[in-house]
Amino acid sequence: MGRSLTSNHIFNAEKLTKAQFKKKFTDMMKAKGYTTAKADDGELCYALAFSGDRSWVTVLTEESTDKRKEAAGLAKNLGLQVLSVELVDSDFAELTLYEKSGAAADTMFLGEPYFEEYPEPSPLKWQTLLNIDWAKVEEIQSKDHTFADDALCEFGEVIGCENMLLEFDGADDGAVRLYFKKAGEKKLTYKTAYNKVFSEVLEPLGFVKTKTSLLYMRSRGDIIDLIKIEEERKDAFLSGEDTKLNRHIDVCFVASTLYESSLERFFTSEKKSGLLVDTRQFSVEIYREKGIKENFKFVYDKEDPETLKTAVEQSVDYILKYVIPVFDEIVDLNSFLEFARKYMYSGDRLPLYVKLNIRARISDYYTQKLKEIDEDEEKLKEILKMTDEIIKKNKEYLKSITR
Numbered sequence: 045m046g047r048s049l050t051s052n053h054i055f056n057a058e059k060l061t062k063a064q065f066k067k068k069f070t071d072m073m074k075a076k077g078y079t080t081a082k083a084d085d086g087e088l089c090y091a092l093a094f095s096g097d098r099s100w101v102t103v104l105t106e107e108s109t110d111k112r113k114e115a116a117g118l119a120k121n122l123g124l125q126v127l128s129v130e131l132v133d134s135d136f137a138e139l140t141l142y143e144k145s146g147a148a149a150d151t152m153f154l155g156e157p158y159f160e161e162y163p164e165p166s167p168l169k170w171q172t173l174l175n176i177d178w179a180k181v182e183e184i185q186s187k188d189h190t191f192a193d194d195a196l197c198e199f200g201e202v203i204g205c206e207n208m209l210l211e212f213d214g215a216d217d218g219a220v221r222l223y224f225k226k227a228g229e230k231k232l233t234y235k236t237a238y239n240k241v242f243s244e245v246l247e248p249l250g251f252v253k254t255k256t257s258l259l260y261m262r263s264r265g266d267i268i269d270l271i272k273i274e275e276e277r278k279d280a281f282l283s284g285e286d287t288k289l290n291r292h293i294d295v296c297f298v299a300s301t302l303y304e305s306s307l308e309r310f311f312t313s314e315k316k317s318g319l320l321v322d323t324r325q326f327s328v329e330i331y332r333e334k335g336i337k338e339n340f341k342f343v344y345d346k347e348d349p350e351t352l353k354t355a356v357e358q359s360v361d362y363i364l365k366y367v368i369p370v371f372d373e374i375v376d377l378n379s380f381l382e383f384a385r386k387y388m389y390s391g392d393r394l395p396l397y398v399k400l401n402i403r404a405r406i407s408d409y410y411t412q413k414l415k416e417i418d419e420d421e422e423k424l425k426e427i428l429k430m431t432d433e434i435i436k437k438n439k440e441y442l443k444s445i446t447r
Contacts, residue, residue, distance in 0.1 A: 046134025050111040054101040055125040072121045078224040084239045086223030091215040093207045100205035104212040120146030125173050134191040155192035213312050232349040234275050237356045254445045269371045272296045293342040295359050296320035297367050299374050302438045303395040321387050395431040
């Protein structure tokens, strides 16, 4: 299964500075009835990622939105051309260019769409609106790309936008983050609800906030506990379900250690990455171990704060009753490895196997790696040195991501 994403990229033809563009974007939101907010009480959060020469601004948001509708609105309200991109399972990408009026000017495809008939793009429109070198576009289209991601990146190089594959959680500190809430309203959102949960429930247990929204961390010596709250639009309903409850809260978690060579991945990943244990996956384990069969569906109506309160209360009960006890069972590195086996932890276990001198109940991959180390003293010295560097790097990283 390949990668899928949707994103909108604004053509900043005048190369407005970050401060100028931030003001323009904020003015647009104020005209729509929003006011600026702090991270903890914002109903909407945007990350604006600028290309190197500021000719493109990629607009990223946590919200599940109709990107084409959003692109048309951005173009019309900002008076700028917008490129809307949809990558489908790494098989093909659909690129739609919107004029300053908000009207769709033209569409092109990179890769092979699933449908037989689709319109050919108009080179003149792309050249006129973006001053694009169409010969280079044709060169990209003529290549046999295994993944459409690669074609999309090459297209980004042609137009000068290096953020074609960027997603919200991947935006670095260079991105401008803006928070908004409805003017004149104090509306309960899942973010504000969980900030209360943090102060009342998680903070007393030793968790701290991180720079990633709704990602909470607890450091216990060598062990690191992570809880991440994700919210998504619930589009599919089983027969008999209340279709008003159209939002779903997912409680994801994972434990890791200071010995993890790729620790940063766990702080920047979404549940779809497979690095985090999500609610559905954990409910299967709960049923297998305890015989408790529950769906643990924390759903609510975005317009009904009472249903949100109920969903949050249910999810908190789930955290305290099931997730925290899993963390509590991890008292040292050996018990962490038991967790890693049970929940198919995808991080690097080699430094732990070396430190703990473990050679049994491990995969063929690690067996071979350890055999090479056992037979070569220089390799052992090398990995011990590397482990010390990993621990040092991770300690510095943990300091940098807490707030």
